[in-house]
Amino acid sequence: MALRFSEVCIDAADPPALAHWWSTALGWPTEPTEDGDIILKPPGGAGPLWAFLAVPDDKVVKNRIHFDFVPDDQQAEVDRLLALGARRADVGQGQESWVVLADPEGNEFCILAAE
Secondary structure, eight states, rough: OOOOOEEEEESSHHHHHHHHHHHHHHHHOOETTTTSOEEEEEGOOOOOOOEEEEOSOOSSSSSSOOEOOSSSHHHHHHHHHHHOOOOOOOOOSSSSSSEEEEEEOOOOOOOOOOO
């Protein structure tokens, strides 16, 4: 049996708004599905689709899985994402080389040090 990684599913109170935020942050196009979800497509098929799904529940605890991004310039990218509406998040990381941010619905992600 073989498995293929197809999608990352992201629960959201407002899927269109959260998908739009991530589309702006990543520069990936969005596409609505027949059942009302929103899909983000990575350029050139480089990775799984991101599916934003409507859920009635609020996010109340730290994510069990999160995204790590490697920028060309960490501080410039942190500043850009904060200007788009991300916020700094404290998940108990202390002083590390990465910066933890949260999207508008509170989903944590990391901006790593530039390589």
